[in-house]
Amino acid sequence: MSNSWQRVTTYARLVTGLPLILALAVMTLACGEELPSPLAQTTAVGVIDNRFDPTGNRVEPGQTVTWTWSGSNQHNVTFDDAALTNSPTQMQGTFEQAFADDGEFTYYCTIHGRDVMSGRVVVGTVASNGTPTGGGY
Numbered sequence: 001m002s003n004s005w006q007r008v009t010t011y012a013r014l015v016t017g018l019p020l021i022l023a024l025a026v027m028t029l030a031c032g033e034e035l036p037s038p039l040a041q042t043t044a045v046g047v048i049d050n051r052f053d054p055t056g057n058r059v060e061p062g063q064t065v066t067w068t069w070s071g072s073n074q075h076n077v078t079f080d081d082a083a084l085t086n087s088p089t090q091m092q093g094t095f096e097q098a099f100a101d102d103g104e105f106t107y108y109c110t111i112h113g114r115d116v117m118s119g120r121v122v123v124g125t126v127a128s129n130g131t132p133t134g135g136g137y
C-alpha cells in the first residue's frame with residue numbers, strides 16, 4: 001500500500017515538474033532571441049579616441065554610411081574587403097562608403113589596430129552576432 005502511494009507521489013512530482021522544466025527551457029530560448037543586438041540601426045559612425053562608435057551598424061542595401069572624426073588622434077577606416085575604398089588617415093572630417101549589396105563588412109583603424117579599434121557594417125538581413133573585436137581603450 002505504501003509502495004503504491006510512493007509511486008503515485010513520484011508520478012505527481014514528475015507531472016508537476018515537467019511544465020516547470022518546459023517553461024524554463026522556453027524562457028531560456030526566448031532570452032537568447034531577445035538579447036539586444038549590438039548592431040545599431042544607423043548610418044552614422046563616430047571616429048573617436050580610440051574607437052568607432054558604434055562598433056557595429058546594420059543598414060539597408062544601397063545606404064551610405066558616414067564616419068565622422070571628432071577625436072584628437074589620427075585614425076582611418078580600413079576595410080578587410082579590398083573591393084571597398086579605405087579612408088585617408090586623418091584627425092578631422094568625414095568619410096562615406098556606400099553598400100550596394102547584402103554582406104558583412106569589417107574594418108579597423110591601422111594606427112590603433114584591429115584589437116583596439118574595429119567595427120563592422122552589416123548590410124541587409126545577413127545574420128551577424130555583431131561582436132566587436134575592438135572596443136577601444
Ligand SMILES: [Cu+2]
Nearest residue numbers: 075109111112
Ligand atoms: Cu585609430
